[in-house]
Amino acid sequence: MSGPLPLRFLCSASKAEQLPASEIEVAVVGRSNVGKSSLLNALANRKDLARTSKTPGATRLINVFELRPTDTAPAGRWLVDLPGYGYAKVSENERRRWQSMIEGYLIDRETLHSVLLLVDGEIGPTKADLQTVEWLRHIGRDFRVVATKVDKVGPSRRETRRRDLLAKLELARADVSWVSANAGIGIAELRVLVAGRLTPTD
């Protein structure tokens, strides 16, 4: 399937414990403003399914989007949009709230298959991104890095950006997807990847 993912908003929660049960889920994680909600909209080919904003901090809750069930695939297959981390203007309290909300979810959620970790393809990995990668490796949570906003990187800088990002994250070329929600670059491939992860094999 490389057409739009048939996603619909299911529910929001401020704590992982409040979430209903799911079959399987993939979560979108990354710094504030990196383009998580925009990517989700691009995957669904919908403009306003998830709220986006120029100002960091658009997403405040755990927002669940469910793939439409089919004859062969059950309900309860989720793509989960999370609030971003690393926004400098956020208060210490808010940062702590993020930590307990997101970290609790990422550590404990049994039906969480894997994470899409979004990194700004123009800016490259920030210190907070590097810490997140290290932490995901530490807790043993499977993740795939998705570099966003590649439309902002001119062709002459693309290769250097690529090498820099891979070196910093200690990843191989095949480990990273390069996308632009705005220009539609890499979206079809990512749809296939997400749909594959959300399709139970047994």
Ligand SMILES: Nc1nc2c(ncn2[C@@H]2O[C@H](COP(=O)(O)OP(=O)(O)OP(=O)(O)O)[C@@H](O)[C@H]2O)c(=O)[nH]1
């Ligand atoms: N040029 C360009 N801008 C993008 C792209 N994707 C997102 N943006 C812009 O980046 C800004 C942030 O996008 P969001 O999708 O709201 O980011 P987010 O990661 O969900 O942010 P939080 O919810 O605050 O964590 C918006 O102004 C988007 O229009 C892209 O592919 N290209």
Ligand SMILES: [Mg+2]
């Ligand atoms: Mg968002």
